[in-house]
Amino acid sequence: MGNSFSRHHAAPVVNDRLRATPLSLQTRKRHIDSVYDNPSKSSPDPVRKKRLKSTSEYIYDALFVNGENSDITIRSLGKEWKLHKVYLRQAKYFRSLYDNKWKESTMETIDLQIPDSNIDVKSLDITFGSLYSEIVMIPPSKVIPILAAASLIQLDGLMQQCAEVMKETICMENVFGYLKAASMYGLEDVCRQSISWFETNLMLRQSRELLSEMHPELLTDVVSSPNLVVIQIEMDIYTMLKKWLYLRIHPSYSGDFKSILSTADAYFHQEAESTNTFFLESEHGRPYSDVFKALRLQHIIRDFVSCRELERDRIIPWSWMSQQYRQQWLTMLRVEQSIDSGPTEFNNDTFESNSLRCGRMLLRDADHCWRWNGYSFGLDLLISYSSHAPRTITFRRNVRSQRCSSSVSLSSSRSIVYRVTVASVNDKGQTALRKSTENTPLNLQKEQEQIVLTLGGESAPDQSGTLRPWKSYFPLIVTATFQLVNDLESPELNSSGNSIKPFPCFDEETRTLGGAGVVLEDSSAED
Structure with a gap:
């Protein structure tokens, strides 16, 4: 199955055999219709209705498939196409070639170089054929190669049709490929819809295949998005990230996905005991810090069991959590003492x-x-x-x-x-x-x-x-x-002196409290 699209433009005229005025076409059509619908009683043989080949179909078969009256040959990937300059000019690449009188503009045969591995003979054939037809069939399985070929010759209309196919058919099997292709060929709508698919399905369709293919940058964007569909609470996002992190470290994991959480727990607990450090502060863990920073930790530590799991896993550094513990504790006191009854205004x-x-x-x-x-x-x-x-x-x-x-x-x-x-x-x-x-x-x-x-x-x-x-x-x-x-x-709370300022974090290297400039003396140092 493929998706068909109308190009909504009249085909260019190539030679006298194809010229016909609108009036002559309409007159001919009225004559045919009158014969079909009102056959003469005196006619010895009844007229049998027969579908005539449309002008578009005739042009496609005669000029593209058979190459009649071709004035240019395009050669690429081991195949030749007998084409027509007047049709090729629909593509910006060829229009620029002929308007600017490049050296190729006078050649009878042009060798088209293909720098993009996504392009194959079939996609080029469909792309060139689209110049001669009002209807273009775009199979979802070929949409990326066709998009690549359309991009090569700068055929914007076909690129947009490819974008519509991609938006209509996006699913688990193709979303990563669609996102990569959309980014490569500048289809912003498809990029946005691909990201939206991840925001909707990341928590709903957790699987080894989905998590294994998620790159840290993409996952950071999705987890930090306000449109992320969270099933249950923020802690469940952390649990999903823990599975993802384990798969990044152990890409060859072949066990049952249902048991991956217990396997990941055992691994990170053992790491914590053997290294006595937080994983995201280790050499192996630092590349993944940004992903976990996208979590809203203040909403994870609202639950005792969640706090206990965070501290037991020792994935997230204590310096991150201690700041949130402090802020949540002071917020709780502020609510308890009726200083804060909820947001009176919001940003x-x-x-x-x-x-x-x-x-x-x-x-x-x-x-x-x-x-x-x-x-x-x-x-x-x-x-x-x-x-x-x-x-x-x-x-x-x-x-x-x-x-x-x-x-x-x-x-x-x-x-x-x-x-x-x-x-x-x-x-x-x-x-x-x-x-x-x-x-x-x-x-x-x-x-x-x-x-x-x-x-x-x-x-x-x-x-x-x-x-x-x-x-x-x-x-x-x-x-x-x-x-x-x-x-x-x-x-409101700032004006009353009841706002909560972030506490400066201790920097082990400089022995200071962040930007506060407070230097802590090391009592263990010798005089």
Whole structure:
């Protein structure tokens, strides 16, 4: 199967045999139609309707396939094409060649050099043939070679058609190749859609194949993205990165992917005991530091079990974690003493880069109610999905039912900023449905319920506009991003002297506290 595209342009005229005025064509068509539709009763033989070959098909067969009246031969990769200059001029490369009177412009045969290994004879054949036809068939399996050939002769229309095929067919089997090709040939839309595919599927489709092919730079971009679909909480991103890191160090790992986490745990625990250092500070680990810096550590250390695992693995350096421990502790005190009741104003950039990311998969169209684990500064937020039309996502600030009476804030109101997204993904990892709120501030009273997203009735249009029943979109992915407290240096807290300044980190080499210029004396040094 291939994708067909109309080029939407009239074919150039090459010789007198092909010249016909629009009027003569229309007159001829009306005559044929009248004979077909109103055969004479006196005619001895009834006229049988027969589809005539279109002008486009005739031009393609006569001029491209058979090379009739060719005035230029293109030779490349061991094959010759009998072509026509007037058609070749549709490509910028050849138009420039003839307009600027390069030495090749007077040659009857041009040897076309192919510096790109992606280009083969078939892709060149399709590319040259597209100059003679209104319809171009682009098989997804050949789209990258065709794109490369179109790029070589600077045929922008065909390149754009290749981009449309790539965006429509992106999946696990081709996404890495598509991203590489799109970057090489300047298809920004395809690059963005490839990155979007990773943001949607990295957590959903974890596999040895997917993680093994993720380069550190690409993974850093995806993990740091505000559009990353997180299933459960930030700690699950760390767990995924731990699997990825183990595969980078052990590319020949052949065990079951389901057991890779326990294998990775054992490896990093043994490394920590034998080297007495944090892995990302070791020679083997430093190249991967940027990937782990993309994690939002402040939202991992909200849970005791997660803290215990971080410290046991000794992958992330203590200097990174101690800063976050300090900031979270001071933020907790600020909330406990009613200095901070949640963000009164927010910055979109800070919200996108620092806020808490959560997600959940709803397997069937039934009522659901849940909360995401972790300390939330005294705010117990229950999230509900109603399966009754109009389907809704609702927040409720829960105060009454608590396992620990001191775990919830009793302040009359708490402020948050949120964004909620509901999405459905098909079997290729492409988004079939997406509904989302804006970055929205919300003030919640005790036990207050608030509908934050209305999804609709019994059906909803997919990305192509086709109306489908809601049940067909399951499993459904619900993701949320939250800001529960003020920024570390919010203007309001700054003016009152209650902001939290980063603590300078100790530098082992200079024996100073970062930019503070404080030199620490070494008590073990001799006089």
